[in-house]
Amino acid sequence: MKKTGLTLFVAVMLGSSPVGMAQAKPDYAIRYRQSVYTAILWNYLPMGDMVRGKTPYDKAAFALRAERVAALTPMLLEGFPKGSDRGAKTEAKPNIWSDFADFSAKMKSFETESKTLATVSAAGDLEKIKTQFAKVSETCKSCHSKFKTD
Amino acid sequence: MKKTGLTLFVAVMLGSSPVGMAQAKPDYAIRYRQSVYTAILWNYLPMGDMVRGKTPYDKAAFALRAERVAALTPMLLEGFPKGSDRGAKTEAKPNIWSDFADFSAKMKSFETESKTLATVSAAGDLEKIKTQFAKVSETCKSCHSKFKTD
Numbered sequence: 473m474k475k476t477g478l479t480l481f482v483a484v485m486l487g488s489s490p491v492g493m494a495q496a497k498p499d500y501a502i503r504y505r506q507s508v509y510t511a512i513l514w515n516y517l518p519m520g521d522m523v524r525g526k527t528p529y530d531k532a533a534f535a536l537r538a539e540r541v542a543a544l545t546p547m548l549l550e551g552f553p554k555g556s557d558r559g560a561k562t563e564a565k566p567n568i569w570s571d572f573a574d575f576s577a578k579m580k581s582f583e584t585e586s587k588t589l590a591t592v593s594a595a596g597d598l599e600k601i602k603t604q605f606a607k608v609s610e611t612c613k614s615c616h617s618k619f620k621t622d
Numbered sequence: 623m624k625k626t627g628l629t630l631f632v633a634v635m636l637g638s639s640p641v642g643m644a645q646a647k648p649d650y651a652i653r654y655r656q657s658v659y660t661a662i663l664w665n666y667l668p669m670g671d672m673v674r675g676k677t678p679y680d681k682a683a684f685a686l687r688a689e690r691v692a693a694l695t696p697m698l699l700e701g702f703p704k705g706s707d708r709g710a711k712t713e714a715k716p717n718i719w720s721d722f723a724d725f726s727a728k729m730k731s732f733e734t735e736s737k738t739l740a741t742v743s744a745a746g747d748l749e750k751i752k753t754q755f756a757k758v759s760e761t762c763k764s765c766h767s768k769f770k771t772d
Contacts, residue, residue, distance in 0.1 A: 500664075503660060504660060504661065504664045506657070507657035507658070507660035507661050507664075508657070508661050510653060510657035511657050511661060511694075511697060514650075514657075515697075540693070540697060543690070543693040543694075544661075544693075547661060547665075547690060
């Protein structure tokens with residue numbers, strides 16, 4: 473963990489977390505949301521490899537990763553508070569905040585489809601999994617094409 | 623998301639994720655585990671503020687964050703593959719890998735206690751929550767003091 477994280481962690485242990493929380497600070501929000509995306513990606517890529525037959529399909533492993541992604545996606549939205557369009561390096565476009573209703577709706581689709589993927593993955597029908605995996609990927613692309621810089 | 627993340631994400635969309643996954647690469651593992659810690663901390667700090675009365679106790683908010691932390695902690699261990707003691711800047715000590723049994727046990731305690739915290743938090747008895755929150759914090763401290771540089 474970076475020094476900032478450590479310092480905060482130690483502060484928690486000592487019962488002296490920063491007044492008012494650093495939560496609202498743009499840099500912290502940016503770091504948080506990028507972290508959640510990183511964790512999503514870490515789990516999503518091996519699923520993609522299985523879906524495409526690059527690695528053997530492993531029902532339990534796939535279901536676990538799908539469950540993790542479904543747990544992570546609802547954590548994203550609060551990583552985009554107003555004012556976090558700038559600060560640390562970010563690929564978030566300003567239209568996220570000027571069109572937050574659509575951004576939220578797209579994020580909600582990501583949550584919903586990834587939750588369905590977790591359910592489908594637990595059942596273990598690879599063809600159905602492939603279809604649902606593609607739907608999740610579509611929600612990624614739909615949001616990125618409008619709200620994320622290249 | 624950083625460029626690396628973006629590139630990988632696009633690769634997934636295009637059906638061409640890197641051969642053999644970047645999963646095992648030390649830098650990627652380090653970035654992943656730091657990301658999971660960041661996400662844990664983001665949720666843990668507001669819980670700490672409530673436990674200490676710095677912010678009003680909000681049963682639903684607390685329970686949600688506790689549930690998230692419980693979902694995140696089991697994601698940590700795979701972020702410590704062999705060879706990831708060096709690469710990107712890391713505060714992980716080399717003894718993690720020379721004493722991996724103890725490291726894993728401590729991580730398991732973190733998982734177990736945070737899962738219990740989620741259960742206790744859903745019930746909403748603040749005194750019990752405080753006790754269990756302290757137990758989780760103890761598992762953090764116990765692991766950090768042995769396996770993490772200052």
